[in-house]
Amino acid sequence: MTTFDETRMRTGMDLGLIERLAAKLGPDAVISDPAGMAGYLVETRGLYRGSALAVVRPKDTQQVAIAVEECAAARVPIVPQGGNTGLVGGGVPFGGVVLSLTRLNRIREVDAINATITVEAGCILSEVQEAADRVDCLFPLSLASEGSCRIGGNLATNAGGTAVLRYGNMRELTLGLEVVLADGRIWNGLKGLRKDNTGYDLRDLFIGSEGTLGIITAAVLKLFPKPKVRATAFVGCAGPRDALSLFQRFRDAVGDRLTAFEYIPRFGLEIVLKHAPGAVRPLADDHPSYALIELSSAEESVDLQGALENVLTRAIEDGIVTDAVIATSEAQNRALWGLRESLSEVQRKEGGSIKHDVAVPVSRVAEFIQVATKACEAEMPGIRVCAFGHFGDGNIHFNLSQPVAMEKAAFLAQWAHFNRIVHDIVHGMNGSIAAEHGIGLIKRDELTHYKDPVALDLMRTIKHALDPHNIFNPGKVIAMGDHDIATVPGAKIP
Template identity: 75%
Template structure:
């Protein structure tokens, strides 16, 4: 009778014979980068890191793993934040070599790319053709399109262009049995049945492995104007957002929120960072207007709205970027905010969304609740104010033991997520569910929705081999526990 080890050896030998030794890696040094994600919350284990070079090789790997009953964890740039790409045995299937841009159709305003394309490469290909692919993330130099699709990535331009689901017209997917679904159509209208692509976008690799996508392109902006605005409260920032949306419509590309604590730690820890306004303010908004019309007077429009807001006492101060370099410097303050938090000690992080109408109320309510629970805790609530997605992060009190603070993660999850739920929000806005929020879903997700999710998982992956244990648990050959929760040092 064959042992599991011999069966695994046979699988590895078969994969090596087809793909080549350079594409099937089993050494500890080769596996190490694939065992953890960016934040280092979990550490996993794997039999091998497999790097197929095209769709057919991906399908072959999936078929062979299905035959052997070996789980597969797909990975792109491995920039995830919730444990969704951490393996627990089985094969790590890297899509990095599927990095070709297959076709760009300027008239249809679409680009067909493989899942391993780095986001920045897609942005650059679109720009070279005089178009815009608007997804923009802090990790855009390393994250890959497959991962962006698997997590339904958002970023800073969702307000104007939508998240990855809105940016996608078609997909190519390898199913759990190795069959390939070719849904690579660049159609904006197609009512021939169920919209299957939406099953796989946001599914974190649990229903199928995305190998290519048809993405929407947009007219390239010819004019941009950026402003950094100081306000007395989140409520004032929300009122400013309403005015700008009414005045600028879809020319309002971004509206990002930064608290005073957030700006101060950026100034403290980011080399070269300069305070954008003369004084300090409780709340800040980073605003961008853009247009494909070269003669659009966006600066005049923004100055008018901000001038009136200043006169009405709605805002306290504002600075407009006078050049591209100044605008980039303002954006740099926002984009470095996630990174610099680690210099302030332990950070308990939440990625949540509420209706835009309640985003200011949420920040204030959740901040008061957390501060009452632990005096000295420092709230760093920032993010995509214009679409309701707030990164509600909590930095440890000054002088508190870091490990003792992080041990309170579950308690603060309950406080923050209960408030989100009461406001008809979501506990997972753009980072996904992965491992870290899987059990939380059982408390906050509609039970009927959970039943439907389990039914879809059992139908598309009845043997539970595609990224098992992530997002939703259906039982079966469940993986063993991944090494415990640990905050990134």
Template identity: 70%
Template sequence: MSAPASTPTPEFLASLSRRLGAEHVLTEPEDMAPHLVETRGLYRGLAGAVVRPKDAQEAAFVMATCHAEGVTVVPHGGNTGLVGGGVPFGGIVLSLSRLNAIREVDASNATITAEAGCTLKSIQDAAEEADKLFPLSLGSEGTCQIGGNIATNAGGTGVLRYGNTRDLVLGLEVVLPDGRIWNGLRGLRKDNTGYDLKHLFIGSEGTLGIVTAAVLKLYPAPKSQVTAFIGCDGPRTALTIFERLRAAAGDQLTAYEFIPRFGLDMVMKHGHDVTRPLQGEHAAYALIELTSPQPDADLQTLAETVLGQAIEDELVEDAALATSGAQVAGMWKLRELMSEVQGKEGGSIKHDVSVPVSRVADFLTEASAACEAAMDGVRVCGFGHFGDGNIHFNLSQPVGMDKAEFLAQWEHFNRIVHDIVAKMNGSIAAEHGVGLIKRDELLLYKDPVAVDMMKAVKQAIDPRNILNPGKVVAITDDPPPALPGSKN
């Protein structure tokens, strides 16, 4: 693949302005700044312009023009990514924010058709108005956009019951690197007319095409719900409790979130308007949710029976069941603040990994011991989606240590944590994606044949390498351009 141009010419930008309107081709530094820095500030990029098409046809015009000129394009949704996947190395940023229409809600087909710039919350609300549920739920749902969710195959708290974003997509509309539009907006559960092309773009992180709209699955709205918060002595016991709940509740168990003591302590220390749900201290906690579309489902009795037996068996040390909507929101707030408050404890080295559910307790135990042995005083915060094997294994700097000195050990801790993940047949990128921060790390753990196949797909669909180059999988031996102020 040839190296694409990185600096749009004035003539190039003028052609975009004529089609989109000058107000939608942003070139002033203050207008572009929010699109050049990733969420955690680890990378800061450069671009010649931020362009904002209003529909798929305008996006296609932009891509066809960039393809002809060899100008690189980085698609942008809500810019809530955590792996540097939306940082530009030049060229232009293509913002999907104006493609924000809910095109159709088909209650009988249990689908919603939404444009890529719709926030996740707006899709949830549209589903709720039709007495349906769109089950993807993330801490950033008020800001993140569905196009970005699809491009990163976002996970969230409902994967245990409903699956990842990939499992929620029936059809896509995609602008290809050469400007052609693939119309795959079909709300079909069965379609065996060749390759299922949508899966090429789900999770591709904007390297193969630009998702402009999607047909998404809806589910019956929950009519019964029970939320509980429990304390126990550690991850192995938490896993046993999860297995009991899953056996008793089946797919009525929609969330099982693991929280270590250090994580809850941080939330209580730095969070605003938070309430400790249990008396006393426990080594570990779990946030549990059961739901049913049946209004008369007796989930309260089910939860009380399973947790009551676990108390008798000395597995659960304490438990609280929410008795109001405010208490439900309060319990979930403790979980949602976990990532935010960790930054208030200094530098944080983060790992988003997955292992088989049967190994989550083994992973937490072994990886915690290995990291604590590698650095005196490092504080482990391993939390997350216990029911689908996805753990956010984050490390906070020792108290009093210099932040930069700690973050300089990121690669060292990557090797410790990712080696253990690989040994357990897990993945080093669970729900946040690969982006830039894990691109080279992927080569150490991904099957080399799989890497070759990924490169072949990229070559076939984007032969000029203009879509988000340098992300996910490198297609040349050259390193990415240095980014001002970048850290990893």
């Protein structure tokens, strides 16, 4: 098995490749000095640090194709990278070339009548949201990192976010793609069609593939009517089972006007109030669990505030909700959402965090939180469970913060052990060990433990057919052998 590490750096063949890329793409498109490459080699949480021959920054799809063709001829691996905000090591290179898509950042077309927007992979998510807003439309994907993550990465990981309940994840928000293949050819699938039954759905192969099958360079995304009214509430509950009951009541009462239903545990709110600047306690007393609920509608005449009050009043009467506050202004809406959006960031201030991005059937979300929490607390006294996320689609970020008196390194050394505890419970509930962050490197070996062997064989078959020399992001998602990462010197792998 070949491992691409520092020992392969700067051979004559590699220097020739770098020179050819600079000649064909322009000298400003290739970064090869260590200082210039540094930011491209480290995963956002600091769990992985890689190495590369160079960082290549093409300015358009044709230049991406040229770069791929040159690297393919030299059998040099390519790691596509967007905003480098990933959480599973999928964008970290271990040798080869980083292909940064940040310069492919044009909004190519906005078609309000067709309700589509065509954008390049390097567009920042918030810029796509703003472009939709300018034509009185909504692009609904919303993430805590939306000011820095890029559309290519959102597509590569099939990102979900807080509005999945109403609008779906990136696979459901995408109509067409433009993709550079492993031999440098360009597949132009940029069609804004809701119906196209002309053979296999190639689009869905590339969405969620984490750059292992091709490099997405542009996409046609769906737009929606911009909500004219919305109502937001922050609710205290006695536990996740009551929160799940409340979710069902809202879904039955308002249907798809229920845009978001986010679950937050008591520990999660405590650390937000402790560490997030400007965070204000939303309810007078503490509660074991909380829910952040948003209703929205494109119809101005709809009384969403009244709908919130009706459901919550009955829930309080029935003992499902212990307290609630309804925002009465846009500033209060933003303040309540700020509590949820700060949660991922503030966890690091409590020391080491072992993270699990999992999904179970919605009907078993509360059961999963309770069973997995009990199992982890029994295994390590003092461990602090921070289980939060998207109740409406079954996606829970089941994160574990270190005991207060424990050393961070000693805690993170237990990552694999807690993976087995949590993932076994998820698997037993017919769930998924990867909901919206992807597999990358951190879950690659876990995938072989839980994924159906036939499915793994099909995945390898598809990978070999589209990337026969395994140059696209080798070692990520699924092990293929040649060019894959076995043990990477200097990489921090939990």
